Amino acid sequence: MRDLHAVPGVFASRPLPYPIYAASGSPSRDQQTRDSHVAVLVHTVIGRVADTCLxxxxADAVAAVLAATEDVVPPGRGAVKTRMLVAGHASKYVTRFLPSAGATFLGAEVPVVRGRVDxxxxxxxxxxxxxxxxxWRHARTVWDWRTYDQIERYLSAGSAMFGDAFTGVRLVxxxxTYDCVLVDPGGEVIPLAESVLAPTALTLGGAA
Structure with a gap:
């Protein structure tokens, strides 16, 4: 696979959204830890309801998310706030980014070489x-090498596993939502709404 960081016009030459967190020990740094925890819970909730919500x-999709969130987030200190965050992000995904009926959900936290795909x-x-x-609570469009490296690993894994059938990685x-992009197997960064994997395109037979 070519070095996606070195090719003009693709991948690392195009900015991706990234989180803004302050130095270690600050409230913003604590938020980064919380966001990481919430993200894992969001993946779990979506994994439980994906097939049901297709x-x-x-209204039914959101109800399924709320019910799953109650099961996934245990009661305890901070549970109400955590459930609100998890349900909000998971609901946004299933109502804005879920493909149409006819798609097949392959899983959540799927192990690949050097990582797990959400x-x-x-x-x-x-x-x-x-x-x-x-x-992320905060995002802007700038250089983010950590995200580039993560997506590059997933592009390599997806291409190795699925060959020409692999379409790329959606950064959601x-x-x-307006910062979401598709990174295709060649490393091209495309606004998600303008890509072949735009939510409106994921209907059987083509665009809605």
């Missing part, structure tokens, strides 16, 4: 792709 009305999907028309979900920032 093709379901919005979510994996297959679609009869659009192939196989991975969703990397970010629940649930708190900043």
């Amino acid at each position: 093709g379901a009305p919005v 979510l994996a999907w297959s679609h009869p028309d659009c192939g196989v792709w991975f969703d990397e979900i970010k629940v 920032v649930t708190g900043h």
